[in-house]
Amino acid sequence: MFKVQANTxxxxxxxxxxxxxxxxxxxxEGSYDAVNALIKGFKKEIKxxxxxxxICYYIGQIGKNQENLELIQTFFExxxxxxxxxxxxxxxVESMGNINNENLIxxxxxxxxxxxxxxxxxSYIAKKNIEWKKATQxxxxxxxxxxxxxxxxxNPSPPYNYLVDTKYADVSYLKQILLDNESFDLFDRYRxxxxxxxxETEAAVEAMCQALTKETKRTCSDLLRHEIAFIIRQMKQxxxxxxxYFLECLNDQTEAPxxxxxxxxxxxxxxxxxxxxxxxxEDPDFIVAQSCEIAVGLIGERExxxxxxxxxxxxxxxxxxxxxxYGDDCQEDEEEQEEEE
Numbered sequence: 001m002f003k004v005q006a007n008t009x010x011x012x013x014x015x016x017x018x019x020x021x022x023x024x025x026x027x028x029e030g031s032y033d034a035v036n037a038l039i040k041g042f043k044k045e046i047k048x049x050x051x052x053x054x055i056c057y058y059i060g061q062i063g064k065n066q067e068n069l070e071l072i073q074t075f076f077e078x079x080x081x082x083x084x085x086x087x088x089x090x091x092x093v094e095s096m097g098n099i100n101n102e103n104l105i106x107x108x109x110x111x112x113x114x115x116x117x118x119x120x121x122x123s124y125i126a127k128k129n130i131e132w133k134k135a136t137q138x139x140x141x142x143x144x145x146x147x148x149x150x151x152x153x154x155n156p157s158p159p160y161n162y163l164v165d166t167k168y169a170d171v172s173y174l175k176q177i178l179l180d181n182e183s184f185d186l187f188d189r190y191r192x193x194x195x196x197x198x199x200e201t202e203a204a205v206e207a208m209c210q211a212l213t214k215e216t217k218r219t220c221s222d223l224l225r226h227e228i229a230f231i232i233r234q235m236k237q238x239x240x241x242x243x244x245y246f247l248e249c250l251n252d253q254t255e256a257p258x259x260x261x262x263x264x265x266x267x268x269x270x271x272x273x274x275x276x277x278x279x280x281x282e283d284p285d286f287i288v289a290q291s292c293e294i295a296v297g298l299i300g301e302r303e304x305x306x307x308x309x310x311x312x313x314x315x316x317x318x319x320x321x322x323x324x325x326y327g328d329d330c331q332e333d334e335e336e337q338e339e340e341e
Contacts, residue, residue: 002029006037009055010044016290017297020054027058032067035059039075050261050290052088060095061154073099080107087258087287090118090223097126098154104130118223118258121186125156125223128187132158150198151234156227157190159198168195175207181219189224197231202238209245214252222256225249229262233269243271250280250288257287264288268295272302 008014009022023041026034042055056079059072076096080089093111096103107123114120133139139146144161162168177184177192184192196204208228211220229249232242246263249255260280267277277299280292 001025002033002037006041009037009041012045012047015297016048016050016293017301019051020294020297023054023058027061030063030068032071035062035068035071038062039071042075042079048290049085049087049287050294052084053091053261056088056091056095060091060098064099069099073103076103080110086118087261090122090258093119093122094126094156097123097130118221118226121221121223125187125190128185129157132187150200153234155194157187157194159195160191162195162198168192169199171196171199171201171203171207174199174204175210178207178211179216179219186221186224190227193224193228193231197235200235200238202241205232205235205238206241208232209242212245212249214248222259225256225259226262229259229266233266236270239270243267243276247276250277253284257285260285260288261291264291264295265298268298272299274299 005022005025009019009026011019019041023038026037038055038059042052042059045051045055056076059075062068062072064072072095076092076099080092080096084092093107096107104123104127108120108127111117111120111123136142136144139158139161142161143164144158146158149155149159160168160174167173174192174196178189178196181189193208196208208231210216211228212225229246232239246267249263250260264277264280271277274296277292277295280288281296283289283292
């Protein structure tokens with residue numbers, strides 16, 4: 001199985017959804033050989049930034065024992081110095097930032113002349129997060145239990161403790177922080193965003209989506225907008241108000257590919273109607289078109305799973321129905337026999 005998945009990842013003739021599935025398998029396998037297979041897949045890929053981006057994401061999610069860590073660190077240090085697109089470099093930067101603080105200092109120095117870029121912002125957010133963890137003992141001094149968050153994942157920032165300080169339970173106040181790039185630091189705005197995720201209401205989703213409008217493009221960076229699309233996929237009970245905003249972004253050819261990519265993958269995970277995403281299979285931006293393939297694959301996978309579950313349920317009903325009939329027939333036979341006697 002391992003060899004099959006490693007070969008699928010490296011094979012450009014395989015559809016992108018199967019190759020993503022291979023990455024997931026290798027990430028879950030988590031061994032030194034799995035890391036190596038992902039790295040080989042990255043180096044062999046010559047066309048798709050989506051494949052390279054996703055490989056870097058999954059490498060960053062693999063357990064970092066000492067053997068894996070050295071291999072991952074060496075790989076990222078080599079690739080971050082190469083002329084990859086910002087879409088790919090962003091994922092490398094985020095993953096490097098999760099390894100250690102020394103990486104962040106190097107990255108901030110490297111991207112210091114690009115302070116409006118997703119690369120500098122990614123490095124900056126990761127650095128601020130590490131500083132926050134140290135200053136608060138990972139939230140302890142704020143009374144924030146990070147293990148009790150509704151979504152347990154590698155987050156670039158913590159939420160505010162809205163249970164202790166109730167002003168952070170006010171959606172309109174959190175929206176104000178999220179949209180204000182002059183009074184609030186980017187890290188504070190991220191904290192507002194993750195607090196909205198913890199509140200997990202449709203009103204919270206609506207507030208997040210105000211940062212996705214054309215009117216807020218100037219004040220809400222591509223990095224922030226892409227993070228919003230990523231977070232909403234974790235809000236499965238309250239995501240629906242986001243769909244019109246997502247579609248508006250997808251139909252805007254001036255929207256950053258990293259934002260449209262994240263929206264398409266999120267829609268693939270949440271919506272059941274393929275027709276919402278199918279038009280973007282022909283998008284002139286290759287990143288967007290491939291992201292749409294992933295979305296269509298995710299929706300199709302859920303359809304197949306649902307059909308299989310339905311077929312299994314029907315079979316169980318038929319079996320139970322047969323058993324009940326047989327039992328009733330036996331009872332009737334016994335009653336007839338007693339009458340004859």
